[in-house]
């Protein structure tokens with residue numbers, strides 16, 4: 001058992017941390033979130049050059065041979081910076097779909113480009129009726145020659161506007177809530193018949209509603225009709241990664257609040273001297289540490305071969321992250337008093353991101369139920 | 375003990391209900407139900423209607439223009455307003471400065487300001503907090519120096535709610551640095567429309583503009599606009615806070631929101647059924663509804679005690695504390711009901727009359743911003759930690 005980073009991982013961490021510290025402050029983030037693309041192409045190229053986009057990819061596809069731990073290191077730092085670039089959608093979700101479900105030719109073609117920053121991706125799965133059920137898919141794909149034609153709508157697709165390639169879950173058989181009959185497709189971001197309605201999100205990212213009108217699929221990822229297990233595997237990677245992002249966010253809130261409690265004075269003393277406040281801070285620290293532990297666990301279990309064990313751990317982590325994020329977010333605002341309510345301070349921005357992370361791939365209630373049913 | 379309304383009360387309830395049906399403008403009602411932001415004009419329009427009816431400040435003593443209603447009647451009125459989706463009357467005039475003026479003010483002040491509040495002619499705001507003085511309000515620094523018939527006011531107030539719409543501000547100012555800090559504070563009524571007052575917006579985390587910083591530079595205030603005695607302002611300020619906290623529980627509003635929560639969740643699909651069929655969600659809703667009931671009957675118990683003349687003290691802090699926690703929880707559940715559709719930020723869809731195709735669920739746009747915004751309720755009016763300190767002091771007899 002060993003919870004420490006190896007030398008290469010430590011170097012990666014140092015370099016991402018430095019970037020966030022020196023080049024990604026809140027003003028910069030605000031500016032990027034408000035720009036027309038919602039992120040910086042320049043930053044994206046830099047992330048490619050510094051090897052972060054390929055850090056978790058196998059060497060044979062242009063990566064550096066890392067895995068989930070490298071992703072965790074990057075996501076944690078990106079959580080600290082509230083990074084708006086589509087790393088999560090591209091590298092965590094997109095690349096994992098290709099790795100786990102793409103043909104050899106597709107991997108050879110796309111993954112090196114992805115590592116170089118030349119291909120961005122998005123994952124379209126949610127539907128209006130599906131809520132958090134990945135198997136609730138009405139979106140249709142029909143065979144046409146040796147390819148498939150896609151029709152339907154997908155909602156809240158993060159970073160779809162930036163995506164060169166979009167991964168889509170579709171129904172190829174069975175009823176709309178059957179586990180079987182789901183297939184995963186790869187579609188070009190600029191495909192004919194694909195239209196987007198773009199919008200910002202409450203936490204400063206970008207997402208879109210997508211409408212597919214006879215869109216030609218480029219490839220099938222994984223097996224036809226058996227796509228759900230591929231989706232679940234990739235989503236497990238996704239949950240581990242957003243857990244790391246959440247831990248990064250919580251670390252900043254803890255530091256910021258800690259500092260505030262030492263400097264803000266009321267009744268002639270720093271507010272951190274009040275025991276009620278001290279206990280709250282202790283609780284925040286505990287929640288944060290628990291989240292970190294569950295994030296590590298979920299990350300390291302991604303290589304676990306037993307599917308049930310992996311699924312349980314992922315749900316457990318999502319429950320813990322949801323609860324920790326909620327407490328730490330709310331209490332950071334609370335302990336800052338009026339200042340915590342201002343757009344000017346960083347606290348609210350982390351609080352909002354943490355709130356929205358709970359909605360990703362199922363909230364705390366959803367995963368608590370999943371866990372207890374497993 | 376008896377929970378029933380008498381025939382008289384039922385008749386009163388009907389009267390209020392009919393009045394609301396006939397007079398509450400439907401656009402304002404729609405905004406309230408949809409959780410959309412109200413403009414200044416919406417408040418003014420509705421308050422003008424109440425003023426015309428003589429219902430602006432039911433709780434005031436009849437001699438100053440109150441309605442002379444019993445405790446139960448006032449409860450019924452609030453309840454019906456919440457049910458109908460009527461905006462609450464902006465509290466600064468009717469529930470804060472008004473009672474201070476009729477209790478401690480001079481005859482001239484009563485004659486000048488009370489009718490203007492009752493007729494909805496002045497929008498008041500509250501100048502208590504300062505950048506360095508929040509929970510520790512008595513440390514306030516905004517200074518008023520006597521100069522003949524005037525005070526010259528210099529300093530900064532902050533978090534001033536809706537100062538951008540206000541005609542008047544009531545301010546706590548420092549008039550003495552001697553003795554105890556509480557004994558050097560005075561209570562001034564200040565006209566916002568004069569040189570030396572600058573209002574700067576503070577944008578909150580939901581993107582809204584409802585609070586401000588207000589700077590005073592050599593602002594001249596007639597001594598006649600000081601309430602009560604010089605350096606006794608703290609007494610009046612505390613009296614006012616007691617009123618403020620009593621008003622922040624927002625029970626009738628929360629009841630309406632729980633109704634809306636059930637309605638919305640009943641229309642959202644989850645697990646092949648609706649979200650209201652989801653056992654976890656249903657329990658979360660039930661839990662907050664029960665908490666709200668406990669709060670409501672606690673409030674009623676205290677109101678009846680107060681009506682019999684017994685003093686109410688720290689109990690008010692409890693109503694504020696639980697009332698705001700419950701508001702926050704309901705708002706959180708409303709947001710959670712949206713699932714992924716809590717994410718899109720659609721300010722244009724929060725404007726009344728926007729009628730494009732919604733993104734996901736039509737109800738969604740204001741819900742996450744409302745959840746962010748409502749974190750304020752455990753901070754303003756004295757933070758919930760401060761309320762607990764007050765309650766603990768009472769319970770432990772400290």
Ligand SMILES: Cc1cc2nc3c(=O)[nH]c(=O)nc-3n(C[C@H](O)[C@H](O)[C@H](O)COP(=O)(O)OP(=O)(O)OC[C@H]3O[C@@H](n4cnc5c(N)ncnc54)[C@H](O)[C@@H]3O)c2cc1C
Pocket residue numbers: 264266267271274276277334335336337338339341499500501502503505506507508509510532533534535536585750753754755756757758759760763
């Ligand atoms: C949206 C909004 C609207 C407002 N509107 C108005 C208005 O119209 N007019 C007005 O005058 N003010 C208004 N306020 C100000 C409000 O009253 C203050 O924010 C509040 O009193 C807290 O003060 P503070 O923000 O300085 O926080 P601080 O007093 O600095 O408190 C910071 C944290 O320390 C805690 N703390 C402080 N002292 C203690 C203690 N002794 N024991 C335990 N914990 C403690 C607090 O609970 C809080 O969590 C508003 C505030 C907000 C957020």
